[in-house]
Amino acid sequence: MNILVCIKQVPDTKIIKVNPKTNTLDRSSAPAILNPYDAHAVEEAVRLKEVHGGKVTVLSMGPPQAKAAIKKCIEIGADEGYLISDRRFAGADTLATSYALFKAIQKMMNEQGVDLVLCGKHAIDGDTGQTGPGIARRMEIPPLTNVIKVEKVDTVANEIVVHRKIENGYERIQSTLPCLLTVEKEINQVAYSPLPNMLRAARYNPIIWTVDDLDEVDIKQLGLKGSPTIVGKMWPPEKSKGAELIEGDVKKQATEIVALVLSKQELFEVKGGE
Amino acid sequence: MNMDEYRGVWVFIEQIEGKVLDVGLELLGAGKELAEKLEVDLCGVLIGNNVKHLANEVFEYGADKVYVIDDPIVDQYRTETYMVAVGDLVRKYKPEIFLYGATANGKDLASAVATEVMTGLTADTTLLDVNVEKRLFEASRPAFGGNIMATILCKKHRPQMATVRPKVMKKQEPETGRTGELIEETISLKEENLRTKVLDIVRDTSKKVNLEDADIIVAAGKGIKDEKGLQMVAGLADVLNGTLGASRDIVEAGLISHDHQVGQTGLTVTPKLYIAIGISGAVQHTVGMENSETIIAINNDPDAAIFNKAHYGIVADAFEIVPILTEEFKKALHVEAEEGDVAHAGEV
Ligand SMILES: Cc1cc2nc3c(=O)[nH]c(=O)nc-3n(C[C@H](O)[C@H](O)[C@H](O)COP(=O)(O)OP(=O)(O)OC[C@H]3O[C@@H](n4cnc5c(N)ncnc54)[C@H](O)[C@@H]3O)c2cc1C
Numbered sequence: 278m279n280i281l282v283c284i285k286q287v288p289d290t291k292i293i294k295v296n297p298k299t300n301t302l303d304r305s306s307a308p309a310i311l312n313p314y315d316a317h318a319v320e321e322a323v324r325l326k327e328v329h330g331g332k333v334t335v336l337s338m339g340p341p342q343a344k345a346a347i348k349k350c351i352e353i354g355a356d357e358g359y360l361i362s363d364r365r366f367a368g369a370d371t372l373a374t375s376y377a378l379f380k381a382i383q384k385m386m387n388e389q390g391v392d393l394v395l396c397g398k399h400a401i402d403g404d405t406g407q408t409g410p411g412i413a414r415r416m417e418i419p420p421l422t423n424v425i426k427v428e429k430v431d432t433v434a435n436e437i438v439v440h441r442k443i444e445n446g447y448e449r450i451q452s453t454l455p456c457l458l459t460v461e462k463e464i465n466q467v468a469y470s471p472l473p474n475m476l477r478a479a480r481y482n483p484i485i486w487t488v489d490d491l492d493e494v495d496i497k498q499l500g501l502k503g504s505p506t507i508v509g510k511m512w513p514p515e516k517s518k519g520a521e522l523i524e525g526d527v528k529k530q531a532t533e534i535v536a537l538v539l540s541k542q543e544l545f546e547v548k549g550g551e
Numbered sequence: 552m553n554m555d556e557y558r559g560v561w562v563f564i565e566q567i568e569g570k571v572l573d574v575g576l577e578l579l580g581a582g583k584e585l586a587e588k589l590e591v592d593l594c595g596v597l598i599g600n601n602v603k604h605l606a607n608e609v610f611e612y613g614a615d616k617v618y619v620i621d622d623p624i625v626d627q628y629r630t631e632t633y634m635v636a637v638g639d640l641v642r643k644y645k646p647e648i649f650l651y652g653a654t655a656n657g658k659d660l661a662s663a664v665a666t667e668v669m670t671g672l673t674a675d676t677t678l679l680d681v682n683v684e685k686r687l688f689e690a691s692r693p694a695f696g697g698n699i700m701a702t703i704l705c706k707k708h709r710p711q712m713a714t715v716r717p718k719v720m721k722k723q724e725p726e727t728g729r730t731g732e733l734i735e736e737t738i739s740l741k742e743e744n745l746r747t748k749v750l751d752i753v754r755d756t757s758k759k760v761n762l763e764d765a766d767i768i769v770a771a772g773k774g775i776k777d778e779k780g781l782q783m784v785a786g787l788a789d790v791l792n793g794t795l796g797a798s799r800d801i802v803e804a805g806l807i808s809h810d811h812q813v814g815q816t817g818l819t820v821t822p823k824l825y826i827a828i829g830i831s832g833a834v835q836h837t838v839g840m841e842n843s844e845t846i847i848a849i850n851n852d853p854d855a856a857i858f859n860k861a862h863y864g865i866v867a868d869a870f871e872i873v874p875i876l877t878e879e880f881k882k883a884l885h886v887e888a889e890e891g892d893v894a895h896a897g898e899v
């Protein structure tokens with residue numbers, strides 16, 4: 278089974294800091310990492326390969342530094358990594374991103390089949406989750422989003438059964454292959470990489486393609502030009518009057534909060550009929 | 552594309568097992584304002600099996616028209632059927648703005664439709680407006696990583712689409728008996744040509760956390776550091792009979808499940824009391840809690856942005872003050888509980 282995983286390098290938004298006075302981002306504070314959901318997608322692909330055989334290929338669009346994220350995937354156990362990198366891809370929103378990735382996937386499909394495409398549930402820099410379904414639509418294969426478990430893969434009948442997380446529960450859904458899955462964190466735990474993978478990753482050089490390496494690309498659909506959405510104005514969110522500070526030592530502060538909260542009678546009325 | 556052909560504001564009315572989800576009704580309220588400014592109809596899109604009668608509810612919440620596709624093939628949500636159903640409607644009736652609830656299925660559908668009809672889509676918006684003169688939809692959301700709001704525009708493509716989190720917009724009062732125009736459409740797909748099938752749906756009925764209805768939320772952020780810190784905050788929540796909330800950072804750190812997350816990509820909450828402990832107050836968090844009645848923030852950094860949103864601020868080390876608070880509340884509430892007008896901590 279040939280599995281393709283789309284992965285993105287993102288700034289670690291857990292670390293990126295904002296200067297509260299100027300409302301600007303301190304980008305230097307944020308290291309670039311492999312999008313955490315994508316790590317789970319790669320892990321799932323590697324596990325499926327262990328059972329069903331085949332190959333795991335990762336694909337990313339981004340600047341040359343994104344090679345580091347691809348190497349991380351090799352550590353997890355991917356066999357091969359492609360980076361599409363070109364100024365003409367820059368500034369892409371999700372529609373233009375899915376187009377560029379689709380063009381790369383098409384080219385790969387000509388070289389080797391693709392039975393399954395995996396994406397993360399979303400990338401933590403934008404949290405949109407729109408790229409996966411977009412790629413599926415372009416490939417004309419079914420998208421199955423928010424997958425928490427791959428229950429069954431039947432490579433003979435070309436069928437897959439997955440659990441898809443929905444509001445308060447999940448659904449079991451069956452699809453023909455190829456299809457595209459976007460995965461949640463619950464799907465697996467990313468295992469520690471074995472030493473041989475680490476060594477291979479350290480030496481690994483991803484294959485890099487530019488726009489010119491892809492076939493029949495409509496330049497108008499790429500990058501900023503191909504992106505229907507643009508950022509208009511940006512502004513710091515409204516500040517309220519600001520908090521009334523409760524001063525004093527901890528003991529005094531605590532006493533004041535307790536008095537304050539208790540003064541709100543309605544908070545502690547026994548609710549009837551529950 | 553002739554953009555002038557596109558008129559009207561649409562809302563996707565998601566229904567599950569014959570029940571309209573609240574988010575669709577909330578968006579009708581928000582959509583109504585946009586439609587009135589643009590002087591166009593507000594329309595609902597209703598898809599499912601035996602769902603036609605639900606249109607009445609959609610009219611009562613303000614829709615002028617409801618497009619219905621009522622067919623066994625769309626009994627359950629599947630991207631491949633819904634995408635075609637909605638895509639066909641968009642191509643035929645050409646709305647200029649299209650809103651979806653940011654539920655699992657709403658996001659899935661909106662993404663697929665955006666590619667299907669080749670237009671822009673803005674995710675998880677928290678503020679909607681329109682530039683009437685340019686007929687330009689202004690969908691705003693907290694921007695990447697920081698304390699900044701950004702307006703996303705889609706100038707050259709129609710419809711202009713956005714997903715909106717549940718509870719961000721307010722549901723308006725329905726107008727009983729209000730009706731409108733029902734437009735029935737059909738879908739041309741055949742089951743045997745489809746590639747996906749929903750085998751069954753497993754509902755988790757033991758919904759453990761219910762942040763959205765909580766009167767008291769005690770929320771923990773990265774400042775509580777680890778499991779032990781979280782337990783400390785949970786202890787305070789318990790004494791107050793409150794519900795435990797969380798910032799995304801401790802959810803991402805795996806300390807607590809996503810059902811507890813407050814904010815742009817979590818839940819929007821409006822409790823009577825919100826106590827934020829060790830939360831910096833990034834805009835992605837505050838959009839989810841800023842309408843709480845009383846906000847108390849505890850943070851050891853006097854410059855933390857959360858103090859801009861809080862009504863009361865305590866600059867202190869959480870590890871020092873929270874245990875004291877828990878003890879004091881325990882004492883105070885216990886005494887008053889004996890007087891009979893207070894719920895015991897841990898009850899219910
Ligand atoms: C697309 C996107 C969507 C997002 N969606 C959400 C969302 O839905 N909800 C959400 O919450 N976030 C969301 N975020 C993340 C958000 O931007 C912030 O990163 C996050 O809210 C910060 O969490 P925090 O306040 O817990 O951590 P930090 O920013 O690390 O803040 C920790 C705070 O604790 C204080 N502190 C440290 N030690 C102590 C101590 N001993 N006592 C008291 N205080 C202490 C520090 O001064 C600091 O202010 C999103 C981000 C992105 C990019």
Ligand SMILES: Nc1ncnc2c1ncn2[C@@H]1O[C@H](COP(=O)(O)O)[C@@H](O)[C@H]1O
Pocket residue numbers: 282283284285312314315336337338339371374378395396397398399400401403404405406407408409
């Ligand atoms: N530039 C990119 N390169 C490769 N994959 C991407 C890229 N952007 C998004 N993806 C994939 O799409 C998923 C969802 O991203 P997003 O739609 O940005 O939230 C990610 O988890 C990746 O699997």
